[in-house]
Amino acid sequence: MAALTDPYAPGVLDLRQVRGVDLDALLDEEIATWNTTLDWDFRPSAGLVRRFLDMQALSGYALLIGGRVVGYTYFVAEERKGLIGDLYVMKEFATPDTESLLLGAVLEAMVKSPFIRRIESQLMMLRHGSRIALPYWRYLKVHARNFLEIDLAKALALPHGPAARVLTIDNWTERKQDEAAQLISNSYHGHIDSEINDQYRSPGGARRFLMNIVQYPGCGAFYQPASYVAVDPRSGHLVGISLSSLVADDVGHITQVCVSKAARHRGIGYELLRRSLESLARNGCKRASLTVTAANRSANRVYDQMGFDKRREFSAYVWDGF
Numbered sequence: 496m497a498a499l500t501d502p503y504a505p506g507v508l509d510l511r512q513v514r515g516v517d518l519d520a521l522l523d524e525e526i527a528t529w530n531t532t533l534d535w536d537f538r539p540s541a542g543l544v545r546r547f548l549d550m551q552a553l554s555g556y557a558l559l560i561g562g563r564v565v566g567y568t569y570f571v572a573e574e575r576k577g578l579i580g581d582l583y584v585m586k587e588f589a590t591p592d593t594e595s596l597l598l599g600a601v602l603e604a605m606v607k608s609p610f611i612r613r614i615e616s617q618l619m620m621l622r623h624g625s626r627i628a629l630p631y632w633r634y635l636k637v638h639a640r641n642f643l644e645i646d647l648a649k650a651l652a653l654p655h656g657p658a659a660r661v662l663t664i665d666n667w668t669e670r671k672q673d674e675a676a677q678l679i680s681n682s683y684h685g686h687i688d689s690e691i692n693d694q695y696r697s698p699g700g701a702r703r704f705l706m707n708i709v710q711y712p713g714c715g716a717f718y719q720p721a722s723y724v725a726v727d728p729r730s731g732h733l734v735g736i737s738l739s740s741l742v743a744d745d746v747g748h749i750t751q752v753c754v755s756k757a758a759r760h761r762g763i764g765y766e767l768l769r770r771s772l773e774s775l776a777r778n779g780c781k782r783a784s785l786t787v788t789a790a791n792r793s794a795n796r797v798y799d800q801m802g803f804d805k806r807r808e809f810s811a812y813v814w815d816g817f
Contacts, residue, residue, distance in 0.1 A: 505593050507556040507600045510569060515545030517564045518557070525583045528620060533642060533806060534782055536743040539712040544569070544581075555580075556600045560588055568601045573703075576693065577605040579616035579812075580713075591623040599630045606631060606817055614814040615692065617786075624810050631814050638691050638811040639789035643803040644782055647747075650772035653801060656762035658725070664770060667722035667738060669709075674733045675724070675753075676701035682753050687790050691811045708738060708750045715740030715748045721774035723767050727758070734758040737767035739775060742784070747775035749785035752794075765797060772801075 522541040529537035544567075547553040555569030566584035570577050579601055584593050598621075605611045617640065618624065629635055658664075676698045683695035694700035709717045718739045725735035735754040742748045749771060754764045775783050784806070787794050 503561045505558060505560050505588075505596055507596060508559055510548060510553050510555040510557055510567065511551045513548060513557050513564060515548040518545070518548065518567060521564055521567065521583070521585055524585050525620065528583075528586075530743075533619070533784065534644065534743060534746045535715075535748075535784075536746075539716070540581075543712065554604070556597060556604075558584060558588070558593060558597050560593075566593060566597055568597045570601055570605060572605075572608070572611060575610060575612045577608070577611040577614045579614065579618065581620070582616075582618050583620045584622070586622075589622045591626040594621060594623050595627045595630075598627065602630050602814070606814075612815075612817070613693065615812070617691075617809065617811045619807070619809050621809070629812070631817060634814045634817045636690065636813045636815070638687065638813070640691075640786055640809055640811050641789055641795070641805050642784060642786050642807040642809065643798055644784040644806045645772065645801065645803045647772060647776035647780055647783055649802040650769065650783070651776050653769050653772070656766035656769060658762045658766040661728075661761075662734070662763065662766075663726040663728050664723055664767065665726070667719055667724055667736070671724050671733060671736075672702065672705055673698075675736050676705060678733050678736065678755055679704070679751075679753050682755055684756075687788055691788065691813060708740065714750045715742035717750075718747065718775070718778075720778060721747060721771045723770050725754075725758075725763050725767055735763040735767050737764075737771045739771045739783075741780070745779060745781045747772075747780045747783040749783060752785075764794075765801070768797075768801070 526537045526541055529535040553569050557564045558566030565588040568582040570579050582597055605614050679701035680698045683689040689695040694704040708714050718741050721739035723737045727734050738751040740748045740750050752764050752768050772783055
């Protein structure tokens, strides 16, 4: 007699075979999880997922148990790089095995692609990352990262930094985009964050990074009133930027803080960040967050001194050279 197939055994299905309505309960839970865990309104991102599912334009996999969609992951390809945009499994069904099944499926699809040679991902909602036997481990590097948050009442009490007296600090304008891209590329040369995000390695990549955070909701809605540039008045050169977004009605997020190598250790990053936090607070935000690589000790020290607290630890995953 042939063995019976267990209908409740987890399996994966190409996302192009499901519709947005099939993920309604799953996405509703993910929205609630982002809200309670990170004070982050995930509804705009969930709306895009539903939209692209209905267009059959989202590459990835759904996790099915008992005929029900209880998890999903998707990826996008950018030149010769693949990006895992999200991986979420409902709490009731989230185990090392189910998360590993989804992650393995999406990685295999990208590794088999003749065009993709590098894969990056920062999976904020992966529950069992430390307990998963990560696929393609020979090509993998894992970087510990922290999600930090500050009560903006604290930010309003922060003193002005000395950089405020010697630099010109203005609001962000798109006219600065090319110069900012060059600044990012130069500043992150040899930095650990350029190992996590290879867009930091070139001006062209940095321009795409800037376009992504300004135009798309993955890091919230870009918020120009709390985004600043620092210019050296003697040379007229851009020496630092602090960019912000809104991730909820009363929560801001710092998407980028960057200072040129030649201008470091002068308190420029502190003052730019202080101004962004102050502006967010004066425009109705109660909290603000940012992410930072754990190995970036100098940045973590500054954030700790300013009053940020750790809300969550997560990992950045990079598969390269396969």
